[in-house]
Amino acid sequence: MSEQFHRRRLVIQAAKMLLAVGILLVLFYNLRGNDVFIRLWREPKDWRLLGLAQCLVITALSLNFIRWFLLVRALELDFQLRDAFRLGSLGHLLNQVSPGSVGGDLFKAMFIAREQPDRRTEAVATVVIDRVVGLYGILLVATAGQAIAGRSTEMTGAIKTLATVVAAFAVIGTIGIALLMTPAFTGPKVREFAAKFPAIGGTLARLIDAAAVYRSRRRYLFAAILVAGCTHTLLVTAIWLIGRGLPVDAPNFGTTFLIGPMSLCAGAIPLTPSGLGTFEAAMEELYRLVGCAAGTGASVAITFRAMTYVMATLGAIYYLNARKTVKEVLHEAEIEEEIEEGAEPSV
Template sequence: MDRVSLKKTLLALLKFAVPAGILTYLIRDLVVNHGAELQQIQDSPKNWALLSLAFVLAMTALICTFLRWRLLVIALQMPFRITDALRLGFLGFLFNFVGAGSVGGDLFKAIFIAREYPENRAAAFATVIVDRMIGLYALLVVTSLATLAIDRSIADTAMLTVLNVIYGLTIVGGLGVIMILLPGFTRGSVSEFLRSLPKVGPKIGQVIDAVRLYRRQPLVLTLIAVMSLSIHCLFAMSCYCIACGLFSEAPSLLEHLVIVPLSMVFAALPIAPGGMGTFELAMNYLYQHVPTPPAAEGYGTIVALGYRVITILMALVGVVYYWLYRKEVGVLMHEAEEEQEHPHPEKEYVDIPTECSTANE
C-alpha cells in the first residue's frame, strides 16, 4: 500500500472511529448510570402518532433541502426535473451519512449536473456551494434568534461562551453576505488576490463565481432563505415530537428551537459523517443547560438517538435509489473520486443570462 492510499485509509478509519467512540460513551453512560430511566421509558406507553409525525416533519424538511437545490439549478436556466432532484438528493444524503469512500454527497450532486451541462461546469459546482452556504447561514440565524430566549443570568460559563461564538459567527456571516453582494468584491483586485491564494484560492474562486451567478436574482435568494429558515424549524419540531412521544414531560417547543439548531451547528463541524456522535453529544449537553428546570439526565441522548433512527430510515430511501441506479451511480462515483484526486481546471466565470439579469451588476 503506497503512502497516499495509507493516508486515505487512516483518515477514513478516523472518520468513523470518532463518532463510534462518542456514541459508545453516551450509550454506555445511559445503560450504566440511567438504567432505571431507560427501563421506565421502555415500559411506559409511547405516543406513536407523535413519533410518526416526527418522521414526517423530518422527511418534509429533508425533501425541502432537495427542492431548494433544484431552485438554485433552474435559476441558472439549467432544466432539472423534480424526480432527478429527489433521486440525487437522497443519494447525496446517503453518501454524507455513511461517508462513502472519500466522496461526499455535495460533490456527487455537482458531478451529475456538470455531466449534464459540461459547458456550465463551474455553474454546476456553484449551485452546490451556494446551497451549502445558505443552509449553514440560515442555521446560524435560527440558532441566534432562538437563543435570545435563554436567560443569560443563569447560564454557566461554557454556555455563555457557546452563545457568544454563535452570535459572533452570525454577525460576521451577515457582514460577509453584505460585502460579497457588492459588485466591487467579486471584480477587481480583492477578487484576484483571493483567487491567487495558495491551496484555498481555487475554492474561494468558486465561491466568488457562485455569488456572481446569483447576485442578480434577489427573489430566488429570498425564497431560498425563507425555505432554509423553515427547514431548520421543521427539524426542531421533529425532535420536539420525539421528546413528547417518549416522555411525559419534555422541554418546550421554544426550548427545542434553541437546542436542536445549536446541536446541528456543532454537528456541522467536519468531525464525523452526518454529524454522527457530535449531534448526540451536543443534545445531551444542551438538554441539561437550556430547559428550565433542566431535563432529566440522559433524556437529550435518548431524543438524539431517536432522531438518529429517523435519519437512518430516511437514508434507506437513498439505498433504494442506489440499488435501482447502481450502474449510473458507480460511474458518477468514479468521476467524483477522479475530481477529488485531479481537480478539473475551471474557467474563472461563465456569465449565464437570466430573465432577471441586467446589463450591469
C-alpha cells in the same frame, strides 16, 4: 502519487469514522448505570407525536431538495424537481454511509456536470451555495431561538456564551453574504488571494466563484434562505415533538428552540460523517445544561437521527435502480478531487 492520494483520503475518512464511534462510546460510557435507555425501551411512548415528528423530518429534508432545485433553476440549467429529489436523496444517503472520500455534495455536483458538461462551473456553484445557505439557515434559526426562549428558559453561563457565539456567527454570515454579493469581493484578485489560504483555500475559491454566478440572481438566493429557515424550524419542532413523545422529561418548546439549533450547528461541523457523534454529544450536554436528566438529550438525538435515516432509504432505492451510473459518477468525482488536490488522477 495517485495511490498516495487514495491512502491519505482513506485515512482521513477512517479517522472521521473512528472519531464518531469514539464520541458515541464515551457518551454511552458516561451514561452507564443510567436506566434512561431501559425506560426508553420499556415505557409507553406517544406514537402520534413521534409519527408527527417523523413527518416533519421528512418534510424538512424534502425542503432541502426543493431549496437546491431553486438554486439550480436560477441558473437555467436543465433540471427537474424529480431530479432534485432523486439526487438529493442519493446525496443524503452518501453522506450517511459512503465509505469513500466522495460526499453527497460532490456527488450531486458531478452528476449535474456530467449531464451538462458545458455548465460545469454553474453545477458546482449550486451545490456550494446550497451548503452555505443551509448553514446560514441554521444560524438564523438558532439566533431566533434566543428570542423564542425568552424568559421561559433560565440560561446558564455556558448557554449564554454559546448563544452569543451563535449570534455572532449569524451576524458574520450576514455580512459575508452581503460582501459576496458585491462585485469587488468576487473578482479574480480576491479569488487568487483566497485560494492561497492553507487547507481552506480551495473551498474559499469555489465559494467566490459560486457567489459571482448568483450575484445577478439574488431573489433566488433569498428564496433559498427562506426555505432553509423553514427547514430548520421544522427540524427543531420535530426535536421538541420527539421529546414529548418519548418517556423522558424534555425541555419545553421555547427552550428546545434555543438548544435544538445549537445541536444542529454542532452536527454541521464536518468532523465526522454527517455529524455522527458530535450532534448526539452536543444535544446531551445542552439538555444537561438546561436541567434535564442524564441521557435525555442522547435519547432524543438518537431518535432524531433514526428518523433522518428514513429519508436515506429513498436514496437507497434510487441507488439500487441506477447502481452502474452512480458508481461511474462516484469514480469521476474521486478523479475530480485528485485533480483539485494536485494528484495525478487514476483511471
